[in-house]
Amino acid sequence: MRAVPLEVLRPLFDDERVTEVLVNGPGAVWVERDGVLQLTDVLVDRASLERLIERVLGPVGRRVDHASPCVDARLPDGSRVNIVVPPIAVDGPCVCIRRFRSGFTDLASLARPAEVQLLTWAVRSRANILVVGAAGAGKTTLLNALASAIGPAERVVTIEDAAELALAAAHVVRLEARPANSEGLGAVTVRDLVRNALRMRPDRIVVGEIRGPEVVEMVHAMETGHDGSFSTCHANNPTDAMRRIETMLLAAEATLPIEAVRRHLAACIDLIVHVERSAAGHREIREIAEVQPLAPGAPEVSLRTLVARGVPQSTPRRGPRSSDTAPFTWVVA
The missing domain is CATH 3.40.50.300 (P-loop containing nucleotide triphosphate hydrolases)
Structure with missing residues (x-):
């Protein structure tokens, strides 16, 4: 099972249909599931949220505070994290996690x-x-x-x-x-x-x-x-x-x-x-x-x-930049 920065978020990370996890301060967590934003029944409090931020930023040597209230980081699995804290984030620390998809897309x-x-x-x-x-x-x-x-x-x-x-x-x-x-x-x-x-x-x-x-x-x-x-x-x-x-x-x-x-x-x-x-x-x-x-x-x-x-709608007028490739012609209806 992949490592997650906070145990309470594990069910969201275990759901392969979830592509983004959005924490808008203390309270219920939102996710993007199958391309649609949904409110979940997962709750985080202020202390858990601060612990989450600590666990994300500590290993990568980044910091976030009043002087530098915005930061980007990466989880060990490649997922991208953006964190914003007060005073910029008015209602408490916000964490946005865009999950990394392993494997190649055809x-x-x-x-x-x-x-x-x-x-x-x-x-x-x-x-x-x-x-x-x-x-x-x-x-x-x-x-x-x-x-x-x-x-x-x-x-x-x-x-x-x-x-x-x-x-x-x-x-x-x-x-x-x-x-x-x-x-x-x-x-x-x-x-x-x-x-x-x-x-x-x-x-x-x-x-x-x-x-x-x-x-x-x-x-x-x-x-x-x-x-x-x-x-x-x-x-x-x-x-x-x-x-x-x-x-x-x-x-x-x-x-x-x-x-x-x-x-x-x-x-x-x-x-x-x-x-x-x-x-x-x-x-x-x-x-x-x-x-x-x-x-x-x-x-x-x-x-x-x-x-x-x-x-x-039309055929490319530009020729190939590679001498090994023939000019383009449509072969699909």
Whole structure:
């Protein structure tokens, strides 16, 4: 039986349908079960909650207090934990545990036939892919599934703020960012790790999430021979995702003209996959869009829908980045 940070939570961890455990201060615990939030009959008091936080943070050398009221950590089984304490958390300490799923996810279990065909070809042809969607939509799960199409001889370096990826690839190096210690020293950022990964002879680089200045190194990697790289971004749709990435690049490299930023993005990102979660908790791919070459004087990078809710809309115009892969043609209805 897996180790849990507090015995009272054991029944929740033993339920394989539970994907997140949410403690909103003393009282009843919430869970996400089968994609739907549910209130449980599990109760925790203030003392138990503080003991839980101690047991989570102690082994990993992290701390949380009034001066640093927010912290991320990882349980021994890989589950991700976010903790917020007063005065930021008004009603008492809050603990959010996103459970780590062992084993590999098959792409066919997440996508419809047309989506599986297109995405499998895209990975094998070394397309650069950005997965976008809201929090909890299934972006990380889809990244894990995409990796099943990576060749066995390819070296993949993954970079995350908090390690969650478990890629179904033979040769994987996992890197995780590190916050500063109590003296404000020793921080290793995602941007630092992306820069370092370029010296590690990667065939592909996978960044768990782009959210800041690391986008500069990621775009640089995609443009300098590290084709077939993946990442995720929080966005409502593919168009919003491109605008967000554009804004991040401009914020990180203020001297770059907007036209140059758009040329870089249009050249390095091939596909954007939009995933969403329905009100019933079902996660699915809503759209797969292809990034188009930047037209002279265009106000922004344009996109072209290839698949919408599992129905093919058009054929990719971009050719494969790998010389070993033939151009794409639809073979599903």
